[in-house]
Amino acid sequence: MxxxxxxxxxxxxxxxxxxxxxxxxxxxxxxxxxxxxxxxxxxxxxxxxxxxxxxxxxxxxxxxxxxxxxxxxxxxxxxxLPGFIDAHVHFFQSGGLFTRPDAVDLTSVRPYTDEVAFIQKNLQDTFARYIRCGITSVVDVGGPMTNFGLRDAADA
Missing domain, CATH: 2.30.40.10 (Urease, subunit C, domain 1)
Structure with a gap:
């Protein structure tokens, strides 16, 4: 083997x-x-x-x-099968309406900090969804410095 x-x-x-x-x-x-x-x-x-x-x-x-x-x-x-790798994710651009203040500024409706807090609060669910889809590794190709905390949470 x-x-x-x-x-x-x-x-x-x-x-x-x-x-x-x-x-x-x-x-x-x-x-x-x-x-x-x-x-x-x-x-x-x-x-x-x-x-x-x-x-x-x-x-x-x-x-x-x-x-x-x-x-x-x-x-x-x-x-x-082996675990799959998603080589292009953005944890803090979750697809939600309020996650791209650089593209469409809706921070007067919902502050971006609230969106980031929501994403951080629900990380374990996000990780579990990846695993259920067979994805065992991800590469976030750009995001805030808090991504290092995400890495540590995923490794825990």
Whole structure:
């Protein structure tokens, strides 16, 4: 198993299954179809073995055995993909009417600081929405200095 495929699948398996993984526990995801978009490789009936939250093997079902004593997740009939990256977001331009005072100044109706406070208050929901869509990484290509706080919150 090459490191690229392990890395590619690591984000998907760990983020999607994070609630099931304990820091010291072992996990085996069995029966799904693993896809490596980097190489185009498709592994039907894959067995993905994690130890302590890290992928250690990704093999086809014929040669893969779940880790002894591991929690088993049955992925039959499902695809296992890496986490996606949204490489162009603006957290503080959320698509709301009041988030672009540089384009249309509506600050007399709703101050931009109120909009920023709303976005900051609802960050966990925003992060959860990304995860539910399979997006595990984002790049904010321009925003206020508070973006460093966003990064820290996402890493927590």
């Amino acid at each position: 090459n490191n690229r495929l392990k890395t590619t699948l690591a984000v998907s398996a760990t983020m999607a299954l994070l609630p099931a993984i304990s820091a010291a526990g072992n996990l085996s995801v069995v029966g799904g179809t693993a896809i490596d978009p980097g190489s185009g490789r498709v592994i039907p009936n894959a067995t993905i073995t994690l130890e302590g939250g890290r992928i250690v093997t990704v093999v086809d079902g014929a040669s893969g055995e779940p880790h002894p004593g591991a929690e088993i997740i049955d992925a039959r009939g499902k695809f296992i």
